[in-house]
Amino acid sequence: MLDKVRTQLRRARWRANDVAWHANWRAIRAATTPWAKQIYDAARAKLLPVKPPREVTIDRASLDGWLRDAAPPGVPFEAVVLESSALRERFGDGPKQRRSLHMHGKLRMTHRDIPSPAVVVLALFSDVAADYFVESMAADVADRANQTYGADVAFADSQASVPVLLNEVATAAGLGTIGKNALFFSRRFGFNCKLNVIFLNAPVDRYDPAPVGDQWKLPECSTCNLCVEACPVSAFDDYVI
Numbered sequence: 001m002l003d004k005v006r007t008q009l010r011r012a013r014w015r016a017n018d019v020a021w022h023a024n025w026r027a028i029r030a031a032t033t034p035w036a037k038q039i040y041d042a043a044r045a046k047l048l049p050v051k052p053p054r055e056v057t058i059d060r061a062s063l064d065g066w067l068r069d070a071a072p073p074g075v076p077f078e079a080v081v082l083e084s085s086a087l088r089e090r091f092g093d094g095p096k097q098r099r100s101l102h103m104h105g106k107l108r109m110t111h112r113d114i115p116s117p118a119v120v121v122l123a124l125f126s127d128v129a130a131d132y133f134v135e136s137m138a139a140d141v142a143d144r145a146n147q148t149y150g151a152d153v154a155f156a157d158s159q160a161s162v163p164v165l166l167n168e169v170a171t172a173a174g175l176g177t178i179g180k181n182a183l184f185f186s187r188r189f190g191f192n193c194k195l196n197v198i199f200l201n202a203p204v205d206r207y208d209p210a211p212v213g214d215q216w217k218l219p220e221c222s223t224c225n226l227c228v229e230a231c232p233v234s235a236f237d238d239y240v241i
Contacts, residue, residue: 070140174211180221
């Protein structure tokens with residue numbers, strides 16, 4: 001009888017702590033919403049040209065050459081060049097930004113809120129955790145575009161400091177799908193890849209075909225739960241961390 005009472009008391013304390021934590025979490029997010037929105041708007045504004053878009057058209061052959069030159073030696077990659085309007089139409093209606101689940105919850109850009117006329121979406125093969133190589137590759141390509149066509153024609157994700165939801169952008173661009181572990185699964189490299197985006201403030205003379213289809217989940221995940229079961233802290237739940 002005494003053990004039963006103790007168990008009920010422990011459960012009551014757990015419930016009370018859980019209610020208090022969620023109340024505190026909601027209060028913090030509400031208080032920081034204006035701050036998070038201000039930071040997001042300031043970062044996104046960097047992608048908008050101070051002047052109207054330049055009367056230039058980026059040569060696709062040159063862009064492809066810059067990508068090859070900037071890639072680490074011997075490391076394969078996949079890149080697509082798309083009009084941002086084509087990306088915005090993918091997967092129907094949805095949020096322009098997503099709020100992370102951290103306490104203050106910073107905003108991150110989805111493919112629906114890209115303001116530049118065109119975009120390069122890049123997946124670089126990588127079996128290590130470092131983002132350095134894909135970030136430097138994108139920055140090098142942006143620098144070459146700016147040297148050729150003038151300042152502010154191109155911004156790499158890391159240069160612009162824009163919080164981009166890269167998994168979603170790459171999926172919308174047709175480079176792969178998202179697994180149950182919430183990681184991007186490249187159609188060429190599987191999970192072993194790093195992503196980046198180059199925003200282009202000028203049109204390109206040749207784009208890749210706009211992706212079709214609405215599949216965004218990795219099909220194999222429907223019959224597999226290994227990553228969820230193996231996670232030591234039970235972090236995964238239906239494509240959400």
